[in-house]
Amino acid sequence: MMSLLASDLLKIRKxxxxxxxxxxxxxxxxxxxxxxxxRLDYLQDQYGKDGMWDGLISAFSMFIPxxxxxxxxxxxxxxASIEHQNGSxxxxxxLPVSRKSVFLSKWVLIxxxxxxxxxxxxxxxxxxxxxxxxxxxxxxxxxxxxxxxPLAASLPIIVLLATLTMTHENQALSVTLGVTLSxxxxxxxxxxxxxxxxxxxxxxxxxxxxxxxxxxxxxxLLFLLLGMLYFQRKEVS
Numbered sequence: 001m002m003s004l005l006a007s008d009l010l011k012i013r014k015x016x017x018x019x020x021x022x023x024x025x026x027x028x029x030x031x032x033x034x035x036x037x038x039r040l041d042y043l044q045d046q047y048g049k050d051g052m053w054d055g056l057i058s059a060f061s062m063f064i065p066x067x068x069x070x071x072x073x074x075x076x077x078x079x080a081s082i083e084h085q086n087g088s089x090x091x092x093x094x095l096p097v098s099r100k101s102v103f104l105s106k107w108v109l110i111x112x113x114x115x116x117x118x119x120x121x122x123x124x125x126x127x128x129x130x131x132x133x134x135x136x137x138x139x140x141x142x143x144x145x146x147x148x149x150p151l152a153a154s155l156p157i158i159v160l161l162a163t164l165t166m167t168h169e170n171q172a173l174s175v176t177l178g179v180t181l182s183x184x185x186x187x188x189x190x191x192x193x194x195x196x197x198x199x200x201x202x203x204x205x206x207x208x209x210x211x212x213x214x215x216x217x218x219x220x221l222l223f224l225l226l227g228m229l230y231f232q233r234k235e236v237s
Contacts, residue, residue, distance in 0.1 A: 004105035010111070017075055019111050025069050025121035029128050032059050036132055039148035052134040056125065057146050064121070065150045065185050065200035072158045073178025075110050080165035103231040107162050107224065114151055114158070119161060122147040130226060134173050146204050153211035155220025157181055163227040167234045 010139035012018070036043060036056065047055035083089050093099060122143060129138065157178075181197060188201030197214050203209040 001101055001105060001108075004101055005109060008079070008105055008109050012079060013145055015082060017078055017113060020071065020074060020078075022120065023115045024117050025124050028060060028063055028067060028121060029124035031063075032056065032124075033128055033132075035059065035196065036128075049134075050136045053129055053130070053136060053139050054133070054142065055083050056129050057139065057142055060121075060125065061082045061146060061204050064146060064204065065154065065188065066151075066182050068118070068150055068200065069157055069178065069182040069185055070108065071114055071117060072154065072161050073175055073182065075113055076158075076161045076165040076178070077171045077175050079106055079110060080162075081171060083166075084169045099232040100228040103228050104224075106128060106166060107159065107184065107227070110162055111155075111158060115148075117145045122184050145209060149203040149209050149213040150200040151202040151218035152220075153187075156196050156223050159220050159223040159227050163223075163230060167231060220226065 036059075043055060044052060048112075083092060087214050092102060125143060126138060161174055161178050164177065165171060168174065185200055188195075188198035189205055191198040193199075193202055193212070196216070196219060199212040203212040204217070206212070
């Protein structure tokens, strides 16, 4: 696994994936920097000086699940395309490693890149609030909940997209599905909480958001096992 991960890291070094990892959180932070910078006095009247941290974190809430699912779509497609475009699946699968390990390595890397992006967003929010001179202590629990629970709740979708991109050379299906799910996820709060597409949004909008993250982890691991079995039997060109 470590050798496969090291190999996959080398393959993505100059493919623009790291740019996306940094671009998404940077874009969200800059967007809210503009919003709060231009309307700081108004927002201070609305939230109160002691509530500015909560106001800043909540301003990101609608965009975090969208960014995670779009990021999963693009990262999965770009990573799989490296193998598809070079025609290297057969050579890779001919190595003395199991197909399950190949699949797991790429999924771990995709998830790790998304986790890195979420961590950068968390740090960016702290830096932005500090630069804006917000008073009071940083609400770390809420900050970590908003930045990381949607990722855990999105795990089934991440696995599904990774599986589709790795097993189908034509990326139109997986990209279309990923974009559609990302847009539908914006209205996740309108769906019943039994629908997985609603879990990323519910994970940050409800007081028991951790339960939706746990549901995402459990279902995501189940999808991961099914994805590995499917990849093992699928003929990959």
